[in-house]
């Protein structure tokens with residue numbers, strides 16, 4: 189099967205500032221893929237090169253499918269009404285407005301407001317609707333839930349999953365690691381102008397998360413212990429607690445969070 193997006197040796201500089209030093213990655217059809225990196229790593233630059241909005245110095249980009257691009261904040265005229273924007277985008281795309289999509293994203297509820305009067309969450313939903321107007325195959329979302337409250341974020345996640353269930357490919361950039369962990373099939377970490385890691389979150393954990401962490405809650409409080417040998421550590425910990433007559437209320441074992449692995453990756457492979 190052809191990849192939805194294939195990026196080979198992508199290089200991009202702004203004057204003497206080299207931002208992308210040869211990116212290589214692929215996005216497969218129907219997956220939710222995240223491009224991660226610290227501020228200024230070059231995620232937006234990479235997106236814009238792929239989207240055809242920015243020229244690049246060298247490399248090859250292949251996109252198989254129609255693209256839909258979520259706007260950045262304050263990209264629309266401040267007095268424009270949400271449905272006016274939707275109609276305008278539909279006209280540009282020569283597309284029929286999908287009433288179900290408009291309904292799902294709650295665009296009609298904001299009908300009376302001007303763009304400038306929308307909340308951050310409402311703007312994000314409108315931007316997503318505008319990206320979807322032309323019925324694209326591949327949807328680019330640059331920080332789709334930044335500044336959105338928990339409820340709004342969950343509702344946007346639901347919409348993004350619905351898109352995936354319809355066979356759409358989603359490519360997103362996000363600084364919210366919890367969001368990435370729950371939503372994405374694969375991630376790529378951009379660091380020092382290169383892809384430092386590309387794969388699933390579990391693969392990243394295998395690569396970076398060397399130690400097990402035991403989080404244990406007792407009547408005396410919560411503690412975290414790190415160990416290489418989970419079996420021995422658990423046995424001796426539980427044995428010791430039993431010996432001292434301390435009851436265990438909760439116990440969890442992990443190999444660190446995506447956030448910790450991301451930071452570790454940035455430190456390890458830093459530019």
Ligand SMILES: Nc1ncnc2c1ncn2[C@@H]1O[C@H](COP(=O)(O)OP(=O)(O)OP(=O)(O)O)[C@@H](O)[C@H]1O
Pocket residue numbers: 202205207225226227228229230231232233234
């Ligand atoms: N038009 C431009 N002209 C010159 N430099 C630019 C331009 N756009 C971006 N840069 C620089 O390129 C680097 C990468 O920026 P980019 O916006 O792609 O990063 P990013 O990973 O998307 O960051 P953030 O997480 O903050 O959105 C930064 O150092 C930025 O200052």
